[in-house]
Amino acid sequence: MSTSIQRYTERERMNHWVIAILFFLAGLSGLAFFHPSMYWLTNLFGGGAWTRILHPFLGVLMFMSFFGLMTKLWHHNKITDADKKWLAAVSENLTGHEEGLQDVGRYNGGQKVLFWVTVVCTFLLLVTGVMFWQPWFADSFPIGLRRIAAPLHALSAAVLILGTIVHIYAAIWIKGSIRAMSRGTVSAAWARKHHPAWYREMTRNS
Amino acid sequence: MGLQTLDLKQRSATTTPSPQAKSNVTEVAKLIDVSKCIGCKACQVACSEWNDLKEEIGFNHGTYDNPRDLTENSWTVMRFSEVEMKEGEEARLEWLIRKDGCMHCADPGCLKACPAPGAIVQYANGIVDFNQESCIGCGNCITGCPFNVPRISQKDSKAYKCSLCSDRVSVGLEPACVKTCPTGAISFGSKEDMTDLAEERVVDLVERGYKTAGLYDPKGVGGTHVMYVLKHADQPMLYAGLPADPSVAFSVELWKGGLKPLALLGMGAAMLGGLLHYLKVGPNDADAEEKEKEAS
Numbered sequence: 001m002s003t004s005i006q007r008y009t010e011r012e013r014m015n016h017w018v019i020a021i022l023f024f025l026a027g028l029s030g031l032a033f034f035h036p037s038m039y040w041l042t043n044l045f046g047g048g049a050w051t052r053i054l055h056p057f058l059g060v061l062m063f064m065s066f067f068g069l070m071t072k073l074w075h076h077n078k079i080t081d082a083d084k085k086w087l088a089a090v091s092e093n094l095t096g097h098e099e100g101l102q103d104v105g106r107y108n109g110g111q112k113v114l115f116w117v118t119v120v121c122t123f124l125l126l127v128t129g130v131m132f133w134q135p136w137f138a139d140s141f142p143i144g145l146r147r148i149a150a151p152l153h154a155l156s157a158a159v160l161i162l163g164t165i166v167h168i169y170a171a172i173w174i175k176g177s178i179r180a181m182s183r184g185t186v187s188a189a190w191a192r193k194h195h196p197a198w199y200r201e202m203t204r205n206s
Numbered sequence: 207m208g209l210q211t212l213d214l215k216q217r218s219a220t221t222t223p224s225p226q227a228k229s230n231v232t233e234v235a236k237l238i239d240v241s242k243c244i245g246c247k248a249c250q251v252a253c254s255e256w257n258d259l260k261e262e263i264g265f266n267h268g269t270y271d272n273p274r275d276l277t278e279n280s281w282t283v284m285r286f287s288e289v290e291m292k293e294g295e296e297a298r299l300e301w302l303i304r305k306d307g308c309m310h311c312a313d314p315g316c317l318k319a320c321p322a323p324g325a326i327v328q329y330a331n332g333i334v335d336f337n338q339e340s341c342i343g344c345g346n347c348i349t350g351c352p353f354n355v356p357r358i359s360q361k362d363s364k365a366y367k368c369s370l371c372s373d374r375v376s377v378g379l380e381p382a383c384v385k386t387c388p389t390g391a392i393s394f395g396s397k398e399d400m401t402d403l404a405e406e407r408v409v410d411l412v413e414r415g416y417k418t419a420g421l422y423d424p425k426g427v428g429g430t431h432v433m434y435v436l437k438h439a440d441q442p443m444l445y446a447g448l449p450a451d452p453s454v455a456f457s458v459e460l461w462k463g464g465l466k467p468l469a470l471l472g473m474g475a476a477m478l479g480g481l482l483h484y485l486k487v488g489p490n491d492a493d494a495e496e497k498e499k500e501a502s
Contacts, residue, residue: 033321033344035466036219048322048342049363094483096490134345135363144455146349150319151461158469162476169480175491193492 004185005202015069016181022062023164029055030157056133063126070119076106077116082197083109098194105197110170114163121160128153212329212376218320224327231330235397236370236381237404238305239435240445241411241419242391245270245284245303249383249392253282256371256382278359278366282307282383285446291438304434304445305383305392308355308368310334312428315454316367318462319350325365332397332431333372338364350462352427352452370431400433407435426453 008016029051032041045051085102086093086109092101093110102108107115131141131149138146171177176190191199213231214224254260261279264272270286285304290297314334317326325340326347336347336356343363347356356365371381379385380394393403404421411419420439423429434448442448 035470036221036321036323037470039219039321039323042342048340052342052344095487132345132349134343134358135360138345138348143349143354147455147457150346150349151457151465154461154466154469158465158472161473165473165476165480169476169483172480173484173487173490175489176493187493189492189496193495 003188005188005191005199006184007180007186007191008184010184012069012072013181013184015065015072018065019062019069022058022065026055026058026062027157027161027164029058031161034154034157052134056129059125059129063122066118066122070122073115077112079109079112080105083112086110087113103197104195105201106195108195114167117163118160121156121163124156125153125160128156212331212333212372214327215330215332216314216317216328217324218317218326219323226330229330233332233397234370234375234394234431235332235400236310236384236432237393237395237400237435238432239391239393239404239407240302240304241407241416241435241437242389243284243303243305244389244391245286245301246388247272247284248386248388249305250280250282250284252382252386253368254280256374257281257369276306276355276357276367278357278361278364281366281368287444287446289444300437302438302445304448306355306446308334308370308432309353309427310368310370310431311352312430313454315350315352315427315458316347316356317350318454319346319458321346329372331375333370333375334431335369335372336365336367338362338366341365350454350458352449352454397429397431404433404435408439411435411437422448424449424452426451 028041029045031038032045032048032051033039033055039048042048042051045054082102082104086104089101090110092098093108098104128149130137132138132146132153141149171181174190174194176187180186188199188203191202213226213228215226215229217224259279259281261273261277264274266272267274271283273280273283276283283306285306287302287304289300289302291300310333312332314326314328316336317328317334320326321344322340322342325337325342326334327337328334341364343358343365345358345365347365348354348358356367358365371379371383374381384392384394393400395403401421401423408419408421416437418440419435419437422434422436422439422442434442434445436442436445436448438444442450
């Protein structure tokens with residue numbers, strides 16, 4: 001009974017992993033400046049000055065690749081009543097007692113919230129980052145704005161990293177999820193348990 | 207490469223104590239008596255001479271300010287302000303000339319904001335110095351500075367500013383600008399002595415009719431190691447926008463203060479939380495559950 005259901009196209013998977021690599025590179029180079037205890041991470045990028053030079057380019061590339069996947073997944077992430085139910089019953093859902101609680105579609109409430117948090121953080125990171133990008137753009141912005149932009153950049157990064165930790169853990173915890181992003185498919189049992197409404201939609205015509 | 211003869215009070219992006227055995231050092235200060243300044247710019251020349259700086263030949267912008275602003279090659283600039291001071295019915299024109307440059311704050315915003323360990327140091331004598339070889343060119347010092355002083359070179363992407371001639375001071379000499387000033391408008395010595403000198407001068411000025419004369423040593427940045435005697439100390443803004451009550455921006459304090467360790471703690475807690483969750487709840491495995499059901 002191990003029928004497979006297609007969840008992500010080849011293009012979406014490629015896009016996801018490009019974002020993931022760039023997230024790690026931009027994230028590690030950014031964390032190097034986040035706190036003195038992380039400054040040793042500059043060694044991974046060829047020293048402090050090189051890390052400062054590379055970080056914004058990695059960030060812009062991450063934004064661009066993220067933008068591609070975001071536009072594809074945007075319409076799947078509108079918050080519905082089922083999502084509100086999921087979020088109301090978050091502790092049951094996070095302890096594995098999810099069955100019968102809500103009729104989850106392609107994404108559950110938690111995934112959708114994470115999607116929007118990621119969207120907001122990524123846009124904030126781009127906009128605030130450009131404002132203090134030396135040596136090209138920083139001087140075009142008033143100092144008062146840069147004093148807000150720099151802390152906001154750090155805050156958005158921290159939230160995005162926290163969100164990504166949750167994202168990665170969810171993929172580890174919910175067995176059978178990683179193959180959705182590696183081979184593109186999930187098992188019918190996985191879809192029935194975690195995304196029943198999406199399962200019915202996908203199997204309606206077969 | 208800090209000056210080995212001077213010990214440190216603070217070091218940028220460093221969470222452990224700085225070397226401070228040689229801390230029995232007098233705090234120094236430079237006192238600029240604006241009321242004695244004639245705007246000759248000899249201090250600018252002395253600064254570039256001593257520090258081997260050469261400013262590019264610029265353009266006349268229709269003001270006496272030359273160069274027009276601080277740059278990586280001009281660590282001090284005379285700023286000329288023409289102001290009309292009301293005196294009863296009459297208005298009197300005054301030409302206020304302020305030697306601008308690093309104020310060497312006791313609580314330096316540049317050092318606080320800098321992410322590169324040791325790129326900005328504060329010596330035990332109070333001088334705040336940039337070590338360009340550790341500078342990464344990020345511009346955070348500019349974000350942190352309440353006086354708009356640091357400048358990043360377009361050529362090497364390093365930040366520069368007045369060093370208060372830390373190299374001269376460390377061997378018992380006064381800064382180059384002090385040495386050269388022809389009117390004695392700039393003095394250098396211990397912070398205590400300079401404060402006393404300023405007080406005497408203020409009494410003098412008040413006697414001569416400048417009722418609002420006073421010392422500029424702003425408390426918002428913990429006091430400074432470059433101080434001004436101003437004839438109009440109640441309105442520092444008259445002097446080419448000298449801030450009345452400077453302090454490191456609240457957002458910068460927040461950014462470099464509690465937020466970051468808290469965020470790091472949060473990230474660590476999230477990872478640990480994931481591990482504990484997995485150990486407690488176990489994997490959520492739909493396929494295995496289905497198989498079990500079939501078997502039973």
